[in-house]
Amino acid sequence: MTDGTRPDGSLADIPGRAGRGAVVIGGGLAGITAALALADAGVRVTLIEGRPRLGGLAFSFQRGELTVDNGQHVYLRCCTAYSWFLDRIEGTALAPLQDRLDVPVVDVDKPEGRRLGRLRRDALPVPLHLGRSLATYPHLSLAERARVGRAALALKGLDLADPTLDTQDFGSWLTAHGQSARAVEALWDLVGVATLNAVAGDASLGLAAMVFKTGLLSDPGAADIGWARVPLGELHDRLARKALDTAGVRTEVRTRVTSISSDENGRWSVQVPGETLEADAVVLAVAQREAYDLLPGGALDAPEQLLEIGTAPILNVHVVYDRKVLSTPFLTALGSPLQWVFDRTDASGLKDGQYLAVSQSAAQDEIDEPVATLRERYLPELERLLPGARGARVRDFFVTRERTATFAPTPGVGRLRPGARTKSSGLYLAGAWTATGWPATMESAVRSGVSAAEAALSALGRPRPSHLFDVEEAA
Numbered sequence: 001m002t003d004g005t006r007p008d009g010s011l012a013d014i015p016g017r018a019g020r021g022a023v024v025i026g027g028g029l030a031g032i033t034a035a036l037a038l039a040d041a042g043v044r045v046t047l048i049e050g051r052p053r054l055g056g057l058a059f060s061f062q063r064g065e066l067t068v069d070n071g072q073h074v075y076l077r078c079c080t081a082y083s084w085f086l087d088r089i090e091g092t093a094l095a096p097l098q099d100r101l102d103v104p105v106v107d108v109d110k111p112e113g114r115r116l117g118r119l120r121r122d123a124l125p126v127p128l129h130l131g132r133s134l135a136t137y138p139h140l141s142l143a144e145r146a147r148v149g150r151a152a153l154a155l156k157g158l159d160l161a162d163p164t165l166d167t168q169d170f171g172s173w174l175t176a177h178g179q180s181a182r183a184v185e186a187l188w189d190l191v192g193v194a195t196l197n198a199v200a201g202d203a204s205l206g207l208a209a210m211v212f213k214t215g216l217l218s219d220p221g222a223a224d225i226g227w228a229r230v231p232l233g234e235l236h237d238r239l240a241r242k243a244l245d246t247a248g249v250r251t252e253v254r255t256r257v258t259s260i261s262s263d264e265n266g267r268w269s270v271q272v273p274g275e276t277l278e279a280d281a282v283v284l285a286v287a288q289r290e291a292y293d294l295l296p297g298g299a300l301d302a303p304e305q306l307l308e309i310g311t312a313p314i315l316n317v318h319v320v321y322d323r324k325v326l327s328t329p330f331l332t333a334l335g336s337p338l339q340w341v342f343d344r345t346d347a348s349g350l351k352d353g354q355y356l357a358v359s360q361s362a363a364q365d366e367i368d369e370p371v372a373t374l375r376e377r378y379l380p381e382l383e384r385l386l387p388g389a390r391g392a393r394v395r396d397f398f399v400t401r402e403r404t405a406t407f408a409p410t411p412g413v414g415r416l417r418p419g420a421r422t423k424s425s426g427l428y429l430a431g432a433w434t435a436t437g438w439p440a441t442m443e444s445a446v447r448s449g450v451s452a453a454e455a456a457l458s459a460l461g462r463p464r465p466s467h468l469f470d471v472e473e474a475a
Contacts, residue, residue, distance in 0.1 A: 021045060022456060023270045023277050025257050025294070026285035028056020029442055030430040032240045033085060033449025034283045034456075039247035040465040041457050046250045046277060048257055048270070055236030057402055058442060066348045067231040070400045071316040072340065072359040074194075078214050078222035079443035081450065084469040089239040097226035104328055105190065107139050108384045109335035114138070119190075121220060127152060129220040139186040139334060148187060151177040156217045158209045160437070166414035170208035171201030186334055191215070194340060196439050197312045197361045197406045207409045207439050227330075230347055260284070260294055266425050281456040285430035285449065287404065299422040309416045309433055310408035312440075313401065315363035317378050320396040324354045325388035336381050353395060356382070367401055374399055406440030407433040420451040426459060428452040447471050 024035045027049030035047045053059060058073050075082045077097050086092045102120040117138045121129040127149075134145055154177055158165060170192065174184055184200055195211045196203045215223045228235055244251050252272075259271040260282055270277040284291050292306040300306075330342040340359045348355050358378065360366065366374065375397050383389045407413065417435040420428050430452035431445065438444035450471045457464055 021279050022281040022283065022460075023048060023268070023279040024283040024285055025260070025270065026056070026283075026431070027051070027054040027251070027253065028285060028431075029058065029082075029085065029236065029445035030056075030432065030449040030452070031283065031285035032236070032244065033446045034285055034428075034430050034453045035244060035249045035251075036088060036247055037450060037453030037465060037468050038281075038283075038456060039244070039249045040468065041453075041462045043281075043457070043460060043462060044248070046252065046279075047244065048255050048272065048277075049251070049253045050256045052254050053233065053237045054240050054251070054253070055232060056445070057405060058232050058236050060231035060233030060237075063396075063398065066320070066350060066355065066396075067233070068318065068348060068400070069228075069232045069344070069357070071314055071402060071405070072227070072342045072344075072357045073232060073442060074225050074227045075442055076215055076222060076226070077224040078218060079226075079441070081446040081469050081471060082441075082443045083226075085442075085446045086235070088467075089235065089243040091235045091239045094230045094235060094239075095226055095228040098224045100221070101223045101225065103225070104331040105139060105186070105334060106331055106385060107186075107334040108338075108381075112387065119187075121223070124220065126217055126220055127156070130216065137187075140183055144180055144183045147178040147180075148183055151179055152212070152217065155209055155212055158205075158213070160206065160210055160213065162206075163414070165206035165209055166204050167411055168205040169201055169411050170203045170205045171199070173205050173208075174200055190332060190334075193361045194359070195441065196409045197314060198409050199362055202362070203409050204411045204413055206414055210437060211439060227342070228347065257294065260427075261296055262424060262426065268426055279426075281426045281428065281460060283428045283430055283449075283452045283456060285452070287431065288407065288433045291429060291431070295422075296424060296427070299424040299427055300418060301423070305416045306418070309413060310410060311404035312361075312406050312408040313363050313367040313403045314405035315360040315366050315374075316400045316402075317358040317360065317374060318355070318396070318398050318400065319358070319379070319382065319394060320350065320353060320355045321389065322353045322393040322395055323388070325382075325386045325392050326354065326356060331385075333381075333385050336385060337377065338381050338385055341382075341385070358382075367403055371397070371399055409439050420448065420455045426456075428455050 021044035022038050024031045024047045035045045039045045060067050060069050086095055105117045106115045120133050122132055189199055255272050257272055262268045268279045268282045288306045288309050295303050326343050332340045342357045344357045345355045418429055419435045430448040432440040434448045436444045436447045450469050
């Protein structure tokens with residue numbers, strides 16, 4: 001499929017563009033989802049994306065013979081919307097879930113042979129499914145494990161609908177519930193930093209409670225981990241484009257929207273280089289700052305609040321060794337700046353040696369460090385973590401940086417996140433930063449796309465596709 005542009009950057013003429021329809025601005029997971037849901041309901045959809053590919057901040061690129069993901073992305077069994085999305089694009093088999101939660105946790109400060117602990121579940125009801133794992137977790141003392149259990153029960157009792165949770169920070173709540181600094185490092189932040197992109201002291205209690213209640217305390221299998229065994233571009237670009245094409249969506253990449261406006265009849269005009277697209281509905285599925293720039297006057301009561309939603313970075317360190325140094329699909333580390341380490345050898349197409357991706361969330365202090373500095377820091381840490389790396393030759397070392405990878409889940413962010421509907425009839429918002437109730441995850445992005453599409457379909461008088469994922473619309 002071509003990208004639908006002329007050499008001068010304007011859109012090529014495509015028959016049938018005029019008439020009732022919708023324009024979705026943004027080709028990340030939120031925009032793809034919204035476009036598919038609208039098209040499945042019989043709406044004629046044009047999807048506009050400024051980049052040369054789809055997938056937003058979950059994408060792949062080529063580096064020599066390697067196909068590299070910009071960052072390691074995972075999802076959990078409780079991420080039911082993203083699971084629906086994978087099924088919708090026929091990609092489920094390419095991103096399988098663990099049969100049962102099992103996370104190797106290595107404490108590099110301990111002597112070799114006594115470093116490994118595991119967080120895993122049994123086939124028992126909540127909360128007994130984690131009981132044996134917690135009871136035998138070697139990285140906490142017996143007293144710390146008991147206090148973790150009590151804090152988990154207190155967390156389970158929190159009401160996620162209570163708005164005061166969003167005004168508190170998770171770290172203070174953990175301290176008030178007897179959690180030591182070691183327990184925060186070895187358990188709460190181990191999970192929380194990866195899912196929230198913030199340490200406990202910087203995270204909203206409301207969002208943290210949502211993560212732990214949903215992932216660990218709702219269903220025995222809720223926290224089973226899934227990840228793509230192929231490059232993300234295979235899912236979020238190639239298969240997503242195929243699904244969009246099959247649904248009849250006109251997809252335009254390398255195309256920037258410069259403005260959107262409506263007339264007195266409620267018809268929308270979307271301005272792109274060289275022409276204007278007319279639509280009955282517009283879904284704005286871009287980052288919050290870009291949404292602020294494009295929103296027409298009066299669309300939100302306080303649009304400046306979008307600029308108050310902070311961002312948080314993620315740094316990814318990529319290392320290619322001349323031999324295998326990691327024997328598990330992934331592991332996570334304590335006593336080291338290393339967080340989560342994944343084996344991406346097969347997914348990248350590497351034929352020999354091993355390619356590891358190190359995902360470093362909440363990386364505010366490192367996101368702008370020179371590559372040489374990061375190399376000096378992380379290669380010795382990988383040797384501390386992985387004995388096999390000590391004699392291995394490093395064939396390649398590089399980093400990818402997403403300075404605005406997610407919205408910052410700080411206390412008070414909940415009041416800033418808008419719902420799908422705006423005050424401008426026919427204009428809807430989507431994106432992981434909108435009011436989905438979830439932190440900035442692929443799950444949140446898909447849920448937002450569904451919410452925006454449902455709101456648009458209601459206004460357009462179109463029936464909801466029967467197979468569309470069920471999501472509770474945020475206020």
